[in-house]
Amino acid sequence: MMDQRPDPDALLAAVTKLEHSATRGKLKIFFGMAAGVGKTFAMLQEAQARRAEGVDVVIGYVETHGRADTAALLSGLPIVPRRAYAYRDTVLEELDLEAVLARRPRLVLVDELAHTNAPGALHAKRFQDVLDLLEAGIDVYTTVNVQHVESRSDTVRQITGVTVHETVPDSVLDAADSIELIDLAPDELRKRLAEGKVYVLERAGVAAASFFRIGNLTALREMALRLTAERVDHQLRDYMELKRIAGPWKSGERLVVAISASPLSERLVRWTRRMAYNLEAPWLAVHVETTSTTSSAAQAQLTRNLELARSLGAEVLTVSGDDVVATLLHVGQQRNVTQIVVGKPERPAWREWLRGGSVVNRLIRTSGDIDVYVISGDPDSSSPRGQSWPTPQSSARQYLGAVAVVMAATLVNLALLPFISYEAVALLLLLVVLVLPLYFGRGPVVVAAALSAISWNFLFIPPRFTFLISRLEDLLLFILYFVVALVGGSLTTRLKAQQVLLQRREERTRALYALVREFAQLETIDAVVKAAVAHLGAAFDADVAIVLATGPDRLADRAHPASSFALDEKELGAAAWAFSRQRAAGRSTDTLPAAIGTYHPLRAPGALVGVAGIRPRNGRTLTSDQEPFLEALLAQVALAIEHERLGEAQERAVLLTESERLYKTLLNSVSHELRTPIAAITGAASTLRALPDDQADARLALAGEIQVAAERLNRLVENLLDMSRLESGMLRLRLEWCDVSDLVSVTVQRVRPLLERHDLVVDVAPSLPLVQMDFVLIEQVLVNLLHNAAVYTPPGTRVRLQAVQDGNRLNLIVADRGPGLSPESLDRIFDKFYRAPGAAAGGTGLGLSIARGIVEAHGGTLSAENRANGGARFLLQLPLTPPPPLPAEASLEIPDD
Amino acid sequence: MTDGPLVLVIDDEIQIRRLLRISLETNGYRVHETARGVDGLAEAARLRPDLVVLDLGLPDLDGLEVLRRLREWTQVPVLVLSVRASEEEKIALLDAGADDYLTKPFGVGELLARLRTAARHNQPAGESPVIEIGSLRVDLEKRRVWRDDVAVTLSNTEYSLLRLFVRHAGKVLTHSQILREVWGPGYAEEVHYLRVYVANLRKKIEQDPGNPTLLMTEPGVGYRLTTDPS
Incomplete structure (x- = not known):
């Protein structure tokens, strides 16, 4: 307690803030109580001063509202042209974020921080643009009025009666390096208003007039002053922390605000945020999920409430429990909470009594050490049970x-x-x-x-x-x-x-379990993505798109083909943003909310593996109770993808070793196969030259040897070329409708010389349909199979080539009566460079491997087996598709006689 | 020797040129060689050869380009030599007006046979309306067909197909050439028509349709009606 050393965590926080700001751009906010106090004017004046110092200043977006003195200050400052967005009938102009980022000035001026961007812009809010600019190391000058500060908007409404829609989160103000208060006495401002020096929207004229009442202005001025003062206090404390100056250390306070599905919870959230800020205390927003059913409207309100709390810097928790009070206190004790904030119930006392006492009363009685704040205006502070009595969903029919x-x-x-x-x-x-x-x-x-x-x-x-x-x-x-x-x-x-609740939870557990179990069995990334799309789609009744990362910082430029909806450029932009910032983007988020899908980064322990896009089919957004479930599923998906990634990398390493082995085999095999016929040719040719004229028989024999050797060389070269075409993926099939008997007869003509000492039997079933294939390549396959038979079976045995239809497949069979295949050969016969033991010289072990490659490119199969009565049988199966119709033949016949 | 047909060989490979010179001269041809496409075109215009043997892989001009320029002014028979040409290349050559092609390596016997056939293309037809090839006889004037002296009944399309082959006997016709001629320009891609009609035609004119000796398939390219059935 009496320890006066700085809290290490606090010190660390202060240092990180400082370090952070070293690379980040600096943010200066010109802060005022209302429009017309001269924020823009002051900003421009300072910008001019900086320009005079030689700083590279540009104008990103400045609104002069037609005031001449303000406009005059623009002179000499380069302006980055605004970007136009077509919206309904008009064109809206916004800060061109990309252009400024590309221009990379030292300092950029961006007016009206609280502004809401036109639909279609990258970010929903201008302050997000500014954060991006700061992130990129560019200094920013901007302007804000106090009524636009999120945590003050409630108070502003109470004072002035005007609801402010455009707000800036307090965290943005906290991140500012300096805030300059532009102060003007209320009387002075009213005078300027009367002189027409304050820009007021025409349509809001009356409302504006009442807004600028002296009472309002005084209150707003006080708020602005207080906010600035609080900030100065903070800065001082930051400084003291850093310099290890002992002082009033952190209070050790921790706040909890109870949130329900009531619109009034927003007030509680804002109040707690102010309180927490002043106390410099961390705060939690807790929603207790009870068994009661809630309407979808209430669910949406709850999601908004939680979102607001999150955006104001709260840690958000959703816990389950039937007893709100007990659950709240449990969380409180667990998290060392010192203060609980709840809303004041406004329902009649008898109803409280009927339910065993008011939540607030029970909370106060049982809270022990924890202080309880009861804030007015929230009838259902922490008891959403109220909403379901009577159940709103019951229809008239019920x-x-x-x-x-x-x-x-x-x-x-x-x-x-x-x-x-x-x-x-x-x-x-x-x-x-x-x-x-x-x-x-x-x-x-x-x-x-x-x-x-x-x-x-x-x-x-x-x-x-x-x-x-x-x-x-x-x-x-x-x-x-x-x-x-x-x-x-x-x-x-x-x-x-x-x-029902139990069932829903059970369903989720089951879905998660099913996903994990299925992932364990999948072996490729494609399969994982496909399963992920199916499971996520089923769990959330949504279309799912997955974009995989192609490198540590790169996302693929299209969705994975297994995705159930396509991504256009805008959607891909949202996905890319989600990927680079590791935050959700798209529909129902702050960034690119015009997108049709919501994009969540897929985070695995090792790396970011991609982005998942979710587009609910019923057009709704996910509810807050679905989000943790979604996160759990996405984490599993990311894990599975990373797992497969690592597996594939390992496989590639294995493949590389394998290909090295193949390369060596190839060199050995090819050098042998090339040199033998070359030796034969050189030998025969040199003998021929030296041969006396009368040796005609020897001359013929030698010429024959040369021819055989040349043919062998030619076959080798063709095989190697075929192989490399197959391997390189350069093999393009020329699919045509082909006549099988034609194919067989052409093949037989080509192999007849090879098989002249065998008994070749050809058996083509009558009336086979036309088959779509690459005639030349399938002919090559048959030639290779028959050549194989010729080499591996003794002369005089029968070789049969058969073509039959088998349902929707064409079977081409080459069967022989040779020695058959050894068990090892059966396994490996289609491997590259595999040669059966004891094979005759003159082969490369490529023919069958090429044959299979060609057949598989056709979507067919090629297999080998031993025949029952001896010999081997190769079965080539090609898919049959119905051929296109033929023209009606003109009936005119040539006369017979 | 001096009055044999003159063959212009356009090939950059000295070894092939030497081989062609020896083989052709021993078979009664006169041979003139050139190594470049441009020279080949000039020599063709100067010498007016009876036959041209053209290699595809020339150092200066693409063989196909040489062929096109030749065809701008002469119908001299051109036999193309190539190393393992793809079917697409062969088709492109035939469509551009080559009379035949031969893939390296080739036998000299094959080369001589192709040259003989190609030379025949260029001779003015004997104007005889009756053509006999092996057991097949076609009377183009009377539109009659006989096999072993037995009249054969053909449908209109089958007859058009056969007539086309007979008129270009010995020459390879590509699928699209045949389809355009018989069915019309819109049908150049409908190879399946051709498969069915060729099979039917073979049933009527071949002794053994499963083992044709007259109407031969050129794999991936087209068909050829042979002039000397074995």
Whole structure:
């Protein structure tokens, strides 16, 4: 407690702020109480002074509002042209952020920090543009009025009655390196207003006039002064921290504000932010999620509230619990909270009492050390249960249904009345009321409970057919009935709601589990992306696009093909922004909100692996309770993608080793295969020259040797060329409709010399359909297969070439009666450079590998097996597609005679 | 020797030129060589050869360009030599007016046969309306077809197809050339028409349609009606 050393964390914070500002541009804000105090004028004056010092100053966006003295100050300052955005019928001009970034001045002037950009601009708000400029190391001068400060906008509304829509988060003001207050006495300002020196929008003339009342101005002036004073105080403290000057150290305070789905929670948030700022305390915004169901409108309001808290610098927590008070206090104790802020309930006391006491009362009673602030104006400070009583979702049909059930039960009981007592009737009706909540909402149940009580009274309690109750016992029974029905019904309703919530959670857990399990089985990034798109799409009823990173800082320029919606340039821009800033962008965010999808960076432990775009199909935005789930799923997706990335990198390393091995085999094989025929040719040619004239037989034999060797060389070269075409991916299929019998006959003509000592049998099924293929390449495949048969089977054995249709495939079969394939060969026969053990000299081990490459390029398969009665069988399967129609043949025939 | 047909060889490879000179001169041709496309064009105009053997890979001009410039003024038969030309190249050459092509390496026997066929293209047709190739006889005037002296019935399209082949007997016709001639300019890509009609035609004119000896397939390029069936 008495430790006077600076808190290390605080010191670190101060140092980082300082370091940060070394690379960042400096932000100076010209701050005023209202329009017309001369902020722009002061800004321009200072800019001129800086220009005179030789600083590179440009104007990004300055509005002179036609004031001559202001306009005069523009002279000599270079202006970056504004960017025009077409919006409905008009053209809006905005700061051209990209142009300024490209121009890279030392200092840029950007007027009106709180301005909202035109739809279509990169950022929704101008202050975001300014943050980008600072990030890029460019100094910025800007102007703000106090009513545009987020945490003050409530107070401004209370004072002036004007709601301010354009606000700047306090964090931006905090980040400013200096704030210069442009002060003007209210009287002076009113005088300038009267002289027409203050720019006022025409349409807002009357409102503006009341805005500029002297009372308002005084209040605004005080606010502006106080804000500036608070800031000075902060700066002093920063300085003292840094210089280790002992002083009033951080208070150790920590605030919690309870947030509900009420619009008034916004007030609580702003109040807490001011309080936290003054105390220099961290603060949390907590929403307690109870079992009650809420409408989508309430859900959206809640999301807005939480978003506001986040933007004002709160740490936002959503916790589940049925008891708001207990949950809130639990969080408080866990996080060492010193103060809790809740709204003052405005519902009647009896309702509080009915529910076991007011939340506020219970909170105050049980809070122990924690101080509780109760702020007015929020009827549902922390108890969203109020919203579901009666359940807003229950439709008219539900009410009618509940009434019908009660009426039916009453009729049945009327029929039973002769046999049972009217007390038993009450029990039966009660049973119906208790079962109802399983199918109906709270409202209908209450109606049913009341209706059944009344009908019991009217139809069954003697004297019957009157509302009179004669016996005290009956009256007691009636009241008891009513209370039991109500309480029982509402208990069942709550049970049901709990069950629904549980179910929803279970569904999410299951979805997450399914995703993780599926990812574990996938082996490529493509498969992971495909699964991610499917799972995310199903979980959020949304279209999903995934853009993968292509490098540490680079994003692919298109969405992954498995994505379920396409990204145009604008969408890709949002995705790129989300990637480079590691923050969500696009729809329902501050950046590029005009985009149709919301883009979330995919963060894995090692790196940023890409961006996921979500576009809900029903056109809604995700609710706050869906967001943590989305984050969990995205984290898994990122993890899986990174995992596959690493796997692929490893595989590439393995492949590289493999290709080195292949390269060596190739060199060995090729050098041998090239040299043998060359040796034969040189030998034969030199012998030929030396041969005497009369040796005609020897001459012929030698010429024959030369020819055989040359043919062998030629085959080798063709194989190598084919292989390299296949490997390089340069192989382009020329698909044409081909006649299979034509293919077979051409092939047979080519291989006949090779197989002249074999018994070649050709068997082409009649009326085969036309097949789409590259005639020349498939011919090459068949030639390779037949050549293989010729080399590996003894002369005199049969080689069969067969073509048959097999459903929607064409089977081309080359079968022989040779020695067949060894088990090892069966596995490896299509590998490059693989040669069966004991193979005859003269092959490269490329023919079959080429054949398979060609067939697979056609979308077909090539396989090998041993035949039952000896020999090998190669099966080539090509897909068949129905050929296009033929023209109708003219019926004119050539006469016979 | 002095009155044999004159062959102009345009090839930059000295070895190929030497081989061609030896092979052709021993077979009764006169040979004139040139190594460059530009020279080849000039020599063709000066010497008026009976045949041109043109290599595709020339150092100065693309072989296809030489062929086009030749065709601007002469119908002299041109036999193109190439190293492993792709089918697209072959088709482009034939469409540009080459009479035939031969892929290196080639046998001299094959070369001589192609030269003989090409030379025949250029001779004025004997004006005889009846053409006989092996067992096939076609009377172009009477539009009649016989196989082994038995009359054959052809549909109109089949007959148009056969007539085209007969008129260009020995020459390779590309798919698109045939389709344009028989079906019309709009049908140049409809190769499947051709497959079906050629199969039908073979059934009627070939002894063994599964093993044709008259109407030969040039893989990936087109068809050729042979002039000397074996």
